[in-house]
Amino acid sequence: MTKGRLVWIGLGVFTFFLRWSLGNRPEWIEDYYSRGLFQLIRPAIDYTLGWFPFPWIYVCIVLLLSYAGLSIRRIWRTYPHWKTRLWHWAWFVTACMAGIVVLFMWMWGFNYGRITVERQLGLDLRQPVYKDIKQALEEETSDLIALRARIPGASQNALDLHLSKVELENHLRLLLTRVLEQHGYPVGGRMRVFTLYPKGIFLRFSSAGLYFPLTGQGQIDAGLHTLQWPHTMAHEMAHGYGIAEEGACNFGVMSPAANLPIPQLPIWAGCPYWRSLAIYFKIKEPDAYAIFRAGLPPGMIADLEAINKNLLAYPDIAPKIRDHTYDAYLKSQGLQDGMANYNKDILMIEAWKKKNQNAYQ
Numbered sequence: 001m002t003k004g005r006l007v008w009i010g011l012g013v014f015t016f017f018l019r020w021s022l023g024n025r026p027e028w029i030e031d032y033y034s035r036g037l038f039q040l041i042r043p044a045i046d047y048t049l050g051w052f053p054f055p056w057i058y059v060c061i062v063l064l065l066s067y068a069g070l071s072i073r074r075i076w077r078t079y080p081h082w083k084t085r086l087w088h089w090a091w092f093v094t095a096c097m098a099g100i101v102v103l104f105m106w107m108w109g110f111n112y113g114r115i116t117v118e119r120q121l122g123l124d125l126r127q128p129v130y131k132d133i134k135q136a137l138e139e140e141t142s143d144l145i146a147l148r149a150r151i152p153g154a155s156q157n158a159l160d161l162h163l164s165k166v167e168l169e170n171h172l173r174l175l176l177t178r179v180l181e182q183h184g185y186p187v188g189g190r191m192r193v194f195t196l197y198p199k200g201i202f203l204r205f206s207s208a209g210l211y212f213p214l215t216g217q218g219q220i221d222a223g224l225h226t227l228q229w230p231h232t233m234a235h236e237m238a239h240g241y242g243i244a245e246e247g248a249c250n251f252g253v254m255s256p257a258a259n260l261p262i263p264q265l266p267i268w269a270g271c272p273y274w275r276s277l278a279i280y281f282k283i284k285e286p287d288a289y290a291i292f293r294a295g296l297p298p299g300m301i302a303d304l305e306a307i308n309k310n311l312l313a314y315p316d317i318a319p320k321i322r323d324h325t326y327d328a329y330l331k332s333q334g335l336q337d338g339m340a341n342y343n344k345d346i347l348m349i350e351a352w353k354k355k356n357q358n359a360y361q
Contacts, residue, residue, distance in 0.1 A: 158305070251348040
């Protein structure tokens, strides 16, 4: 057992220093991992675990907890003295942490160090001036109003999803892989996204979904409002295809190639971008925003209120601890802007619009 733990610790140290040494060589990670090894890992997962109709994160958690419990019990029975037990438990925890790091990095985590999406696409990211944000909000609002009016049977009530999760998953996978291919990204495999219970497991931490590298599958919170399903599922799919940056995943969902075969989805895919712009407006001019929001069509207001009401049913747990922890995690993976990376989609979309003036027409 000690030799096995040393092996995992050694692999963990090697993986850590390899990632550190490649920090300034994103081209190497892009060529040899993201477009190399990872393209073998992705289909290997999808055409084995992906055929099962349930998320393997449940199995993974049960196996990890069972292994930990049995190992702790074995140490307790084998070593009667408390100092010896403590020493072996410390070795065990260190080896487990090292093993998780190794699996995380080699199954997906090295994608954090690949060439950034904006560099791949030749986007010049610049902080837009406030008037451009307001103009983008006005344009996006007009587009969403027009899109919503095209939905068959749309009324002043909140919209709802009339597709099964599997149908939605298939539509989104087709869209996203098409978009990624157009941008020159490989899309091997058949990325899956599952609904995870209990409800609120992510929402209570101000999240909506998770890509779990140890199983290679995405999960969305079972308590999520159906209006938010498409964006969240597509976001986790983008992670699964090797896009690590949060803002870049949001940008991929908002790609101009998003010509979905069903009319309901464009408005739902667009709402997160609209909400980001609206929040920016609300912070800058709260009174003007209140007037703007009150002037929206009743149906759009109903959509927003339905989402907000659903989110209020899952109040945050320790939000400050969560923010600091996740911010530190993202920065440790090379995303120096931390949680602010989620809002990078505004910069990327505005840069894309400037580069391709007709892309959003």
